[in-house]
Amino acid sequence: MEGPEKGNGVPCITVGDGEQDENILQPFTHILQVPGKQFAPKLCHAFNYWLKVPADKLNLVRDIVEMLRTATLLIDDIQDNSVLRRGISAAHTIYGVPRTFNAANYVHFLGLYRVQSLNHPKAIALCTEHILDMYHGQGMEIYWRDNYTCPSMAEYQEAVKRKTGALFSLGIQLMQLFSENKADFTKLSGILGLYYQISNDYRNLCWQEDKCYCEDLTEGKFSFPIIHAITCHPDVRQVICILRQRTHDVELKKYCVTLLEKSGSLSYTRHTLEELDAEARAEVAKHGGNPVLEDILDKMLEWKRCTDENKPVL
Known part of the structure; x- marks a missing residue:
């Protein structure tokens, strides 16, 4: 049921019925046309400098994290009524809300299904917990937006920790299930999640x-x-x-x-x-x-490249 990783960070999708799944997943494959930063999978690779996880486990964890992240973007675009994603038309503007929403949910559950392939008793519960955090953080953002209620800085940071930081933390913790290194990276993943989100807010x-x-x-x-x-x-x-x-x-x-x-x-x-x-x-x-990881942090400094004229330098 599982093919090899497609390369370039594109997640490998578990397929049941080939032709039918291709049709169902069209909104998902659409968003993969323009690769994003794939920050969470890159973090998995970076943290493996410390964790020394076997290659097969690392690739599977990266796959799962990227599937969950990309599926979440499809839902985000619907909830935000976005017209564009990564410079191309958002999937729901082409395939409609029902198909896009179904594709996103399908990929979320495919990701959860693939967690079973890790063959660890704690993996499913860990993944479910972090998916709940993602939805909780996103839900609070939507609540504030739709009720014109400005959150406090502390509330914002908590929501970011749950929404953005959840995937960073998930990848690390799944990898640690297969690592002798049990160091607590909670603080670091929290800082990275907040840094990533605030950087996006600023650049936007x-x-x-x-x-x-x-x-x-x-x-x-x-x-x-x-x-x-x-x-x-x-x-x-x-x-x-x-x-x-x-x-x-x-x-x-x-x-x-x-x-x-x-x-x-x-x-x-x-x-x-x-x-x-x-x-x-x-x-x-x-x-x-x-x-x-230090190289990733160097690349994250691109927010400094905004000019006084508010034009992208890259």
């Missing part, structure tokens, strides 16, 4: 791309800079007013970004990212160093 507002500029404002999302502006500078009322509109107006979005810069919220976000980078590197050093 500061990288001008004609077709998807400031998508978070259109979605009405309470991202890190937005939360800081609303909670620390309540006198800047325009920010929450613009967020409520879920605007597509590029000029209005630019004005909102200007407000965030003037209020110091973008500066605070940059400072926070620098602190998280330093904390992550300190944790890596505590565990004895890891050149593979």
Whole structure:
């Protein structure tokens, strides 16, 4: 039932009926046309510098994590009413919400099914726990957005830990089931999850791309800079007013970004990212160093490459 890994980080899908599964999975395979950062699978490889897991277990864990992550993106796009994903049309805009939602759920359960192949009594429970965390974190974000309720920084961080950090933690903990290294990487995975999400929040507002500029404002999302502006500078009322509109107006979005810069919220976000980078590197050093993970941290510094003109350098 399982074929070899397709390469380039593309997860191998367990297929029951070949032709039927291909039809069911079209929304999923659509999103794989443009490979993303595949950050979670890369972390699995990086942590294996410490964990020394056999290659077959490592490949399977990476496969499972990437399947769960990509399926979650399909659902995120539906929930956020996104038009684009990675520069191409979001799957649900082509295949419709019912087919896309079904494909995402199908892949989630295929991922859970593949966990059985790890042949460890704790693997299924571990995976289920982290999937629940992902849905919990996403659910809180949607609740805040749809009820126009700005969370506190602590609430935001908790939601990120559950939504974004869950997959990072899952990969590490699944690998540790087959490793002699039982070190506690909870703090490090939490820092990485928060760093990754806040970096995305910052770049979404500061990288001008004609077709998807400031998508978070259109979605009405309470991202890190937005939360800081609303909670620390309540006198800047325009920010929450613009967020409520879920605007597509590029000029209005630019004005909102200007407000965030003037209020110091973008500066605070940059400072926070620098602190998280330093904390992550300190944790890596505590565990004895890891050149593979340090290389990933170096690449994560791309958020610094946003120019004053808000145009992508890459």
